[in-house]
Amino acid sequence: MSEFIPKPARPAPATEIGVIGWARKNLFSSIPNAAITLLTVYVLWSVLVPFLSWAFVNADWVGSTRADCTSGGACWVFISVRFNLFMYGFYPEDSYWRPNLTFILLIGFLIWLSIPRIPFKKIGAILALTVYPVLAYVLLYGGFGLEVIPTHRWGGLMLTLVLALIGIVVAIPIGVILALGRRSEMPVVRMVCVIFIEFWRGVPLITILFMASVMLPLFFVGGTDADKLMRALIGIVMFQSAYMAEVVRGGLQALSKGQFEGADALGLSYWQKMFLVVLPQAMKIMIPGIVNTLISLFKDTSLIVIIGLLDILGMVGQALADPAWLGYPAEGYLFVAFTFWIFCFSMSRYSIYLENKLNTGHKR
Amino acid sequence: MNPNNRNGLSRLFYNPTARSLFFQALILGLLLYFVMTIVGNVMTNLHQRGISTGFGFLSQPAGFGISQTLIEYNETFSFGRTFFVGLLNTLLVSFLGVIAATFLGVIIGISRISPNWMLRKISMVYVEILRNIPLLLQIFFWYYVVLQTLPRPRDSLSFGESIFINIRGVFLPKPVPDAGFSFYVALLVASVVAVVALTIWAKRRMRDTGQQFPVFWTSIAILLGTAVIGFFITGRPMVLDYPELRGLNFRGGITILPELIALWFALTIYTSTYIGEIVRSGIESVSHGQTEACRALGINEGQRMKLVILPQAMRVMIPPMTSQYLNLTKNSSLATAIGYPDLVSVFAGTTLNQTGQAIEIISMTMMVYLTISILVSMFMNWFNRRVALVER
Numbered sequence: 068m069s070e071f072i073p074k075p076a077r078p079a080p081a082t083e084i085g086v087i088g089w090a091r092k093n094l095f096s097s098i099p100n101a102a103i104t105l106l107t108v109y110v111l112w113s114v115l116v117p118f119l120s121w122a123f124v125n126a127d128w129v130g131s132t133r134a135d136c137t138s139g140g141a142c143w144v145f146i147s148v149r150f151n152l153f154m155y156g157f158y159p160e161d162s163y164w165r166p167n168l169t170f171i172l173l174i175g176f177l178i179w180l181s182i183p184r185i186p187f188k189k190i191g192a193i194l195a196l197t198v199y200p201v202l203a204y205v206l207l208y209g210g211f212g213l214e215v216i217p218t219h220r221w222g223g224l225m226l227t228l229v230l231a232l233i234g235i236v237v238a239i240p241i242g243v244i245l246a247l248g249r250r251s252e253m254p255v256v257r258m259v260c261v262i263f264i265e266f267w268r269g270v271p272l273i274t275i276l277f278m279a280s281v282m283l284p285l286f287f288v289g290g291t292d293a294d295k296l297m298r299a300l301i302g303i304v305m306f307q308s309a310y311m312a313e314v315v316r317g318g319l320q321a322l323s324k325g326q327f328e329g330a331d332a333l334g335l336s337y338w339q340k341m342f343l344v345v346l347p348q349a350m351k352i353m354i355p356g357i358v359n360t361l362i363s364l365f366k367d368t369s370l371i372v373i374i375g376l377l378d379i380l381g382m383v384g385q386a387l388a389d390p391a392w393l394g395y396p397a398e399g400y401l402f403v404a405f406t407f408w409i410f411c412f413s414m415s416r417y418s419i420y421l422e423n424k425l426n427t428g429h430k431r
Numbered sequence: 432m433n434p435n436n437r438n439g440l441s442r443l444f445y446n447p448t449a450r451s452l453f454f455q456a457l458i459l460g461l462l463l464y465f466v467m468t469i470v471g472n473v474m475t476n477l478h479q480r481g482i483s484t485g486f487g488f489l490s491q492p493a494g495f496g497i498s499q500t501l502i503e504y505n506e507t508f509s510f511g512r513t514f515f516v517g518l519l520n521t522l523l524v525s526f527l528g529v530i531a532a533t534f535l536g537v538i539i540g541i542s543r544i545s546p547n548w549m550l551r552k553i554s555m556v557y558v559e560i561l562r563n564i565p566l567l568l569q570i571f572f573w574y575y576v577v578l579q580t581l582p583r584p585r586d587s588l589s590f591g592e593s594i595f596i597n598i599r600g601v602f603l604p605k606p607v608p609d610a611g612f613s614f615y616v617a618l619l620v621a622s623v624v625a626v627v628a629l630t631i632w633a634k635r636r637m638r639d640t641g642q643q644f645p646v647f648w649t650s651i652a653i654l655l656g657t658a659v660i661g662f663f664i665t666g667r668p669m670v671l672d673y674p675e676l677r678g679l680n681f682r683g684g685i686t687i688l689p690e691l692i693a694l695w696f697a698l699t700i701y702t703s704t705y706i707g708e709i710v711r712s713g714i715e716s717v718s719h720g721q722t723e724a725c726r727a728l729g730i731n732e733g734q735r736m737k738l739v740i741l742p743q744a745m746r747v748m749i750p751p752m753t754s755q756y757l758n759l760t761k762n763s764s765l766a767t768a769i770g771y772p773d774l775v776s777v778f779a780g781t782t783l784n785q786t787g788q789a790i791e792i793i794s795m796t797m798m799v800y801l802t803i804s805i806l807v808s809m810f811m812n813w814f815n816r817r818v819a820l821v822e823r
Contacts, residue, residue, distance in 0.1 A: 100546065256458060259458065265804075269800060285472070366564075369568060370765070372567065373768055
């Protein structure tokens with residue numbers, strides 16, 4: 068009796084594996100599919116090739132005047148000549164180290180707090196929320212021996228970051244209080260919070276900024292010359308805290324009722340219940356929402372151009388109006404778009420990463 | 432501590448009802464004080480500056496022109512009229528934006544789950560790029576970069592000598608009503624009524640007998656048929672007013688401002704990325720078992736989408752969709768940055784500068800957006816109740 072020797076399995080046909088198999092399955096699975104593939108490739112080709120040759124191949128990168136832009140492609144000289152203005156606005160040049168140091172410290176704190184493996188998170192968080200804001204204020208504005216630099220000289224990307232960060236940091240506690248108020252059992256508190264939240268969420272940020280710049284001065288005794296940046300910030304914080312309140316409310320609602328009842332049964336007071344039991348759990352659910360709010364706030368800060376503050380978009384707009392550099396709006400706006408995109412995209416990736424990391428399997 | 436040992440005051444202090452009443456009264460008092468202070472300050476400040484309050488300014492003549500007016504308007508009309516002109520312009524761009532963004536968004540959303548790898552990746556890149564760039568920047572880009580490449584009026588792009596595109600906008604022929612126009616309108620209204628009746632009848636028949644009726648195509652046929660045949664039966668009740676190049680620009684016809692186009696494109700593209708994601712997650716939220724059940728029942732692909740998947744996906748999609756529409760309407764206020772005459776630009780901009788009535792004008796503008804928000808969210812709540820799963 069001969070032993071049964073199975074033949075080795077035949078390899079899959081060449082059309083089913085490797086690049087060809089993949090392409091057949093994903094690109095040419097049917098005639099309409101193949102048509103779509105060819106069409107998209109054609110469109111992509113006809114858009115990307117001219118764009119890339121304009122932006123990179125034929126572009127001018129070095130120089131100092133518009134006379135250096137001769138090759139017919141993008142004139143990135145426009146950006147490089149004014150790069151400092153786009154970053155710092157009219158901040159005095161010999162003090163650039165101050166915003167630089169502020170943001171290096173910020174990045175240090177962010178790394179400390181956002182990378183899970185680094186220990187002492189609690190100390191980091193406390194330092195970041197107490198010492199850092201004071202330090203940043205002194206560094207950016209002045210005082211304690213540093214030259215005072217009034218806020219109307221701030222501008223560029225620095226101003227964008229300042230607005231977005233202050234907006235979010237101040238909005239979080241207000242948002243938490245509003246959200247708690249909205250779920251309160253006291254009808255007056257609930258009503259006040261609901262009206263506050265729905266009011267700010269119902270109107271466009273522009274009208275809020277208009278309000279902050281023309282109406283707010285009337286609200287204070289003789290406060291007609293309040294700082295322009297301060298007024299914009301008040302508007303942004305109001306707007307942002309209403310959105311933050313809804314994020315927090317989402318987090319609170321996601322908690323099971325048993326947590327509230329358990330805390331009550333243990334005899335915890337309202338604030339103990341909230342700060343020791345409810346909020347620590349809700350925070351985990353809220354973090355992606357907070358990051359998303361930060362992204363939209365970051366994009367929305369560009370609206371302050373309309374009330375005359377010069378963030379990065381405003382600085383570029385001003386540079387475009389310079390008679391010496393007329394005719395480079397595409398370069399200018401693409402540069403701003405790219406800057407915003409880098410920030411927003413990395414934040415959204417981080418939010419997705421967090422969502423996956425914090426998903427402890429309790430998702431229903 | 433033994434509760435009996437407490438005296439009256441501390442008992443009151445530990446009584447939840449009393450505490451809550453006290454706390455609420457405190458908050459109300461503080462709020463009232465805050466509001467009174469602000470009102471007082473505003474009054475003193477206004478008095479010092481010699482600004483009179485009240486809405487009397489609304490009936491004064493405006494004295495400025497507006498580049499796009501959907502209702503009759505010129506410099507002699509009142510400031511109140513500018514409010515409505517601006518409001519209508521806001522509603523126009525929001526309406527156009529909602530329609531286009533939904534259309535584009537649905538295409539993007541479906542592309543993101545397409546079996547075609549290329550399409551999937553391209554739509555992903557589209558969403559990831561355009562969602563992460565501020566809307567204002569996109570508006571600027573369309574207005575100052577893309578639309579500036581259009582030719583000057585003299586070298587306009589022309590389509591059949593009736594549609595012209597140049598740097599000043601798009602010029603379309605304008606239908607002008609002629610004799611018999613009201614009869615034609617009546618005919619069109621009748622056809623719409625017929626379509627509604629047909630839909631109700633078809634739904635009832637499907638419920639009773641299970642038979643389907645091609646409502647969509649029949650409706651299209653009825654509407655188009657009435658529009659075309661009725662046009663000739665009533666003796667061509669409209670003539671077209673063609674735009675003509677006179678001097679430096681076109682006259683006559685309908686002018687679509689470049690500001691409107693830039694704003695419309697930017698709003699559409701920006702919002703479509705969000706709508707695309709909503710559509711994708713809506714369709715993905717319908718469990719795969721539904722698809723398998725459809726195949727088991729022998730329901731074909733088109734019917735599966737239309738009768739099984741979409742109705743279930745809709746329930747997930749409608750609430751975020753409505754809030755996107757609301758966002759689009761609110762974002763249309765960015766018009767003021769490029770000078771499209773919307774509510775904020777005309778009323779909270781020019782009118783405010785001319786009259787100085789900051790409080791009245793900003794409040795009116797905010798009230799408009801608030802009213803729209805409240806109306807939409809009321810609709811959304813009603814809709815949610817209607818489509819919510821009835822759980823037992």
